[in-house]
Amino acid sequence: MTAAGLTARRAGPLRGRIRAPGDKSISHRALILGALAQGVTEIEGLLEGEDVLRTAQAMASFGAKVERLGDGRWKIEGRGGLEEPGDVVDCGNSGTGARLIMGAAAGYELAATFTGDMSLRGRPMRRVLNPLSEMGTRWAGRSGGRLPLTLQGGALKHLSYRLPEPSAQVKSAVLLAGLNADGGAQVIEPEPTRDHTERMLRAFGARIEVEDRPDGRYITLPGGQVLTAAKVRVPGDPSSAAFPLVAALVTPGSEVTVEGVLLNTLRTGLFTTLREMGADLTVSNAREEGGEQVGDVTARHSALRGVVVPPERAPSMIDEYPILAAAAAFAEGPTAMRGIGELRVKESDRIALMAAGLAACGAQVEEEPEGLIVVGAARANHAVAGGARVTTRGDHRIAMSHLVLGLAADAPVEVDEPGMIATSFPGFVELMRGLGGEIEA
Numbered sequence: 056m057t058a059a060g061l062t063a064r065r066a067g068p069l070r071g072r073i074r075a076p077g078d079k080s081i082s083h084r085a086l087i088l089g090a091l092a093q094g095v096t097e098i099e100g101l102l103e104g105e106d107v108l109r110t111a112q113a114m115a116s117f118g119a120k121v122e123r124l125g126d127g128r129w130k131i132e133g134r135g136g137l138e139e140p141g142d143v144v145d146c147g148n149s150g151t152g153a154r155l156i157m158g159a160a161a162g163y164e165l166a167a168t169f170t171g172d173m174s175l176r177g178r179p180m181r182r183v184l185n186p187l188s189e190m191g192t193r194w195a196g197r198s199g200g201r202l203p204l205t206l207q208g209g210a211l212k213h214l215s216y217r218l219p220e221p222s223a224q225v226k227s228a229v230l231l232a233g234l235n236a237d238g239g240a241q242v243i244e245p246e247p248t249r250d251h252t253e254r255m256l257r258a259f260g261a262r263i264e265v266e267d268r269p270d271g272r273y274i275t276l277p278g279g280q281v282l283t284a285a286k287v288r289v290p291g292d293p294s295s296a297a298f299p300l301v302a303a304l305v306t307p308g309s310e311v312t313v314e315g316v317l318l319n320t321l322r323t324g325l326f327t328t329l330r331e332m333g334a335d336l337t338v339s340n341a342r343e344e345g346g347e348q349v350g351d352v353t354a355r356h357s358a359l360r361g362v363v364v365p366p367e368r369a370p371s372m373i374d375e376y377p378i379l380a381a382a383a384a385f386a387e388g389p390t391a392m393r394g395i396g397e398l399r400v401k402e403s404d405r406i407a408l409m410a411a412g413l414a415a416c417g418a419q420v421e422e423e424p425e426g427l428i429v430v431g432a433a434r435a436n437h438a439v440a441g442g443a444r445v446t447t448r449g450d451h452r453i454a455m456s457h458l459v460l461g462l463a464a465d466a467p468v469e470v471d472e473p474g475m476i477a478t479s480f481p482g483f484v485e486l487m488r489g490l491g492g493e494i495e496a
């Protein structure tokens with residue numbers, strides 16, 4: 056059966072002000088920490104995308120009382136710990152959900168079986184299972200450490216763990232397990248990754264120390280800590296805001312503002328890169344909200360030029376390479392993205408799918424084992440050809456990136472599985488239409 060696709064075509068300029076959906080990383084964490092904590096946690100601005108709704112369901116199955124009060128407003132009553140779930144925990148498409156919940160559950164006397172959709176069942180879980188096993192967790196499942204698997208939680212011992220790959224998910228899993236470990240846990244990050252878990256743990260009353268040393272960032276969490284419920288205000292997701300903003304940058308005559316975007320510098324590598332490419336990207340109304348920097352980001356159509364993206368910037372824009380690759384197709388000259396091997400184990404192999412999709416749309420691309428080079432098509436009045444049906448393998452960001460490309464390409468671009476967009480950006484199509492974009496079934 057072929058699912059109905061969605062097609063984006065060039066129309067007029069994009070104009071308007073919108074609000075980005077709630078940050079996905081922070082939304083998952085708010086639900087998980089709320090379930091671990093004692094008392095009632097109130098969340099505002101929660102992303103109601105499928106990934107996060109799975110986490111909400113999962114936390115209910117671990118014994119928390121989870122209630123939706125209204126648009127983005129949720130209440131979660133934790134019991135200061137997790138109980139054994141009565142059924143399989145299905146994390147859907149979400150690596151963040153699966154990995155963080157495994158870490159959170161590891162310190163409790165319970166058995167929990169985790170599964171997910173076809174994409175998640177193919178993704179590596181050893182990266183969390185290895186450190187959790189060192190702490191004393193047992194697990195059984197498919198060879199290679201893929202879902203489905205059953206985790207047996209219980210008494211944990213201290214671990215000091217140097218991350219082999221820059222991963223906020225692995226860091227978070229170890230820290231959440233550390234809450235219940237004898238002696239706590241320490242994570243050493245050679246390169247800093249998003250720090251939402253650390254910030255939120257503090258907001259929930261945990262003691263946690265962060266120290267930058269020459270060989271990395273040391274994050275130390277004493278054990279035996281029970282969290283206290285808190286109020287969480289979820290800022291707009293910069294990884295979602297990236298799509299309408301890049302759409303404005305590449306569509307002549309456009310000006311789009313996305314309000315309330317999270318501007319934590321561990322998440323803004325894309326904005327830095329776009330500015331280096333010549334993007335007219337400005338921030339207004341910069342403020343602090345719920346312990347995070349936020350602001351309104353405005354993008355105006357710009358002539359972009361290719362750049363070399365420093366590999367060390369990757370953790371701060373890891374989910375944004377697909378949309379950067381789409382932007383790069385409109386730039387003048389090559390954009391080199393290297394040190395991004397992690398992209399091959401995301402919801403899909405994002406290096407391979409962007410290379411294939413952009414090539415099908417007439418862009419010149421070169422795929423490397425851990426990199427992607429896109430040679431932009433911009434010469435006077437020359438756009439990207441488009442005119443292709445693109446395979447997304449159910450990856451929301453691959454789908455949105457190619458739809459954005461289609462809004463400015465010479466010929467329409469179709470994506471094959473648009474339903475998956477709802478994992479991170481429900482309402483994406485309507486929102487882009489509201490700005491003047493032409494996207495149709």
Ligand code: S3P
Nearest residue numbers: 080151221222223224225373374
């Ligand atoms: C996330 C961390 C990143 C990112 C993912 C969300 C998080 O994954 O790609 O979308 O919320 O911690 P890794 O930790 O695997 O890099």
